[in-house]
Amino acid sequence: MLKAFFLKKIIQLILHTLFWCAVLLFYTYFFGFDSKDFSYVLSFSLFLMPITIATTYVFIYKLIPDYLIKKRYFFFGVYSFYALIISAYLIVISVFFGLVYLSNFQYSNMAPISKSLLFVAIAVYIVVIIVSSFKLLKLNLKHSEETKKLETKILETQLKLKEQELNYLKMQIHPHFLFNTLNTMYGFALKKADETPEMILKLSNLLDYLLYQVDKPFVLLSDEINHLNDYIELEKMRFNKTLNINFLIKDISNDAQIAPMLLLPFIENSFKHGHLKQGTLHINIKLFCKGNSILFLIENTSKHTELTTNGIGLDNIKKRLDLLYKDDYSLAIQNDEGLFRVNLKLDTK
DSSP states (O other): OHHHHHHHHHHHHHHHHHHHHHHHHHHHHHHTTTOOOHHHHHHHHHHHHHHHHHHHHHIIIIIIIIIITTTOHHHHHHHHHHHHHHHHHHHHHHHHHIIIIISTTOGGGSOTGGGOHHHHHHHHHHHHHHHHHHHHHHHHHHHHHHHHHHHHHHHHHHHHHHHHHHHHHHHHHHHHHHHHHHHHHHHHHHHTOTTHHHHHHHHHHHHHHHHHTTTSSOEEHHHHHHHHHHHHHHHHHHHGGGEEEEEEEESOOTTOEEOTTSSHHHHHHHHHHOOOBTTBEEEEEEEEEETTEEEEEEEEEOOOOOSOOSTTHHHHHHHHHHHHHTTSEEEEEEEETTEEEEEEEEEOO
């Protein structure tokens, strides 16, 4: 680090030296116009160099970064005025230097351009303005770069927070789902039902999905449908003859994707909070693709009037939708006339 620092400073010193040598050549050419006294022009140019260097460095290392960039315009204006007054005084001295020391009070021996205070000031201030403009541009570019880096860090932090929130919501779903499924299997095991091995196989498939697929941001819609079918088959075994369910699937795109376990809570909710009418729970599910959209509709018989449920609840689902799809979804929930309806539309684009 120390070696790199010194190397950077050495390169900076070399570049500054080359630049001021170029300025000296410019002064020599500028003030040497229509003059054959090279010794006078060189000496006059060398006398102007400290004035130019000091004025330039005051602006680029103090006034611009400490006042102009920080929007302290009043102080920038005041101190700039002071700097210009002092530099103008020194420019006047340089003209007298040319007259007194270089021309021995012979006005006619002075280089033509060096006689004019205005031209001498223009030569000095044009260098100050060019270097200050370059410094200002450099600082603005640096500020823009730092702003972009800050925005990138903020976005990365927001993404990490969203990812953590999504993982938290998924963690809420997993134990809730497993608890219900294991309860079902426990009931069948007590009865020593013949369907128990098949239930274990279905649960095994579901666990495989939970362990290896649910951590992905998106999965194929066809894989999600298989997962839903396994869950529905488990519930059919539990409800036996007290369940009337229709799951209509059509026009499913082969490359359509969806967030894993996004639809399951709706279906699970219909089983958990659905109401048996005349001894039967009625559930109708429709899932299909239309253009770049996925449409999911589910309704079940119900007697409750509230829209919230126990467990993970609809709030959890809405949070996941907000995090994953933002403005690319619409969710309508109704609970009236003995039917609980959910209408979900996802724009996959």
